[in-house]
Amino acid sequence: MTGIRSTPKATLSAINYVSVVTHYRNGTQDGEQIKAVLVTNHTDFNYTSGTNSFALVKLEKASKTNSYELQRVSLEVWDNEDCSRFFAIDDTMVCAGGTVASAQGTYQNNLHLFAIMAVASVSDAVRSDATHTKLPDEQVRQTLTRDYSTLRFRIEYHNFFSNHLLHAVVALHELGASERKITDYATFYAQKLEEEGSDHEDVVEHPSTIDILSDEEAQALLGKRYNYDALLAYYARDVKKLGADGAVRKHLPHLFGGLAGALLHGLIQLGYAYHIGGDRLVAEGLAYQHHCYLSFDEPPMEPSKEPLRVLTRQEAVKVAAAVTSNEFLLSEQDRLMSTSPLKEMDIGWIQRGVNAFSAHPERNSRAAFELIWSQINAFDFSRFDGCYALDMIMWLYTMIDHNDFTVLHAVTSAWSLQQLEHLLSPSDCAKAWRVWLHVALSALVTARIHDFYEEDVCSPSGDLEERLAALPSWSQLRDKALAIPGFPDEHVYKMVQVADAHANGDYHTEGAMSGYVPFLSREERDFVARTAALKVIDIPFKSIINQPK
Structure with missing residues (x-):
């Protein structure tokens, strides 16, 4: 007999151990106890109805016990019509055993419901290293979908806060957390979320419970932050039909213009979902980007009469300093945030400030919007990609004297867009990065950042190797982040995860394009990323209770 041990409230996908050749139901008094390292549900498993409720369980090591004779038991098989009086069944199930108490119309003596299945023997050609602490991606996908998705928790809470549970779990997973x-x-974080009721419909698995939106109806909900479930069903249909890549290719070109929504969290949700995978999670990300869309679409503008410039470090800090000290931008933002409709919007001062620089016709300053665009359109984006964006924004993060919460979002959103950029055409990719930079600069102004270092953190280059060697290694930084006592802000984990991924990324762009000059060299990138990770671990965020003056 084989038994399964898990936590008291766990479902099949949360299996911890398997007991082989055990007689007792608790599985601990005899037999072999072997750790389960991966649980793969049947692809058509339905959590609500129980259809196809079986799974393949990969064990940490092979069992020492073999059954050379197929075990069997004789049971009476019931007609499905009779069985349906006692169980909700379908064609994947069969009833066997038990007897009927005719007077009561009930069943006695262990009538059981069985799944109909056939499983062949499976073995791995290569065994995974049992000492490796990082969980299998598939296990994390299952947990996210079953326990932490919008099946259980709403995508926003307290009116305008974004649910970060997906990002936190993925970041912890990538850092190697147990x-x-x-x-x-996740249990701690979920306490502040708004949980769905027991009657909440699963619009992904059961789209028949909701009318699927037409394209016109979906367009009418763009950025309205209303009827999220209808949008989820709309995007889930395309993810099922086209696959995750196909659905993102189809819809992202129409969504990246609004990536500023919810302080970039629509994009962040989609990027983290795409990174870990899972159709439901990707559909949730697309739906949230649509739900919170805030237009920063590029306006028709005259081409620059000057040659396009390269966004070097010198140019980047010059542009950042120029917009954050521009009196017109500051006064326009103050004016709009203190008057209707922005003043009455319960979305927090950071989101209100970003709205003031958006293309939203009722909330923005058109002149301020075009002023920032004029700065951006002076630069050449033909070779601007995720690597370049992360180099730049992470370097700017380390060039600020304090630990800035707003700029951190520009970092994690750049990583998120990097996960998706290969699904965009070259022209759309350049447009998306221009929009992202516009939003990042708008966030810099909103946060009133003025304390940039005068000297490049990578200078002098002569002793960079020595300074890099003095910093903790990446394994030490991961351990340091995971060892923070209690439950730190989830953004700490996200920043360390992104910095680690960026520093250790395999970037083929460098040297592949003629004349390509990276924003940072590989050594500088490693130094900046480690510095950023150490900063977010050791230095508390600057308070965001009120907008700085």
């Missing part, structure tokens, strides 16, 4: 660490953190 299953216990991830579960404990």
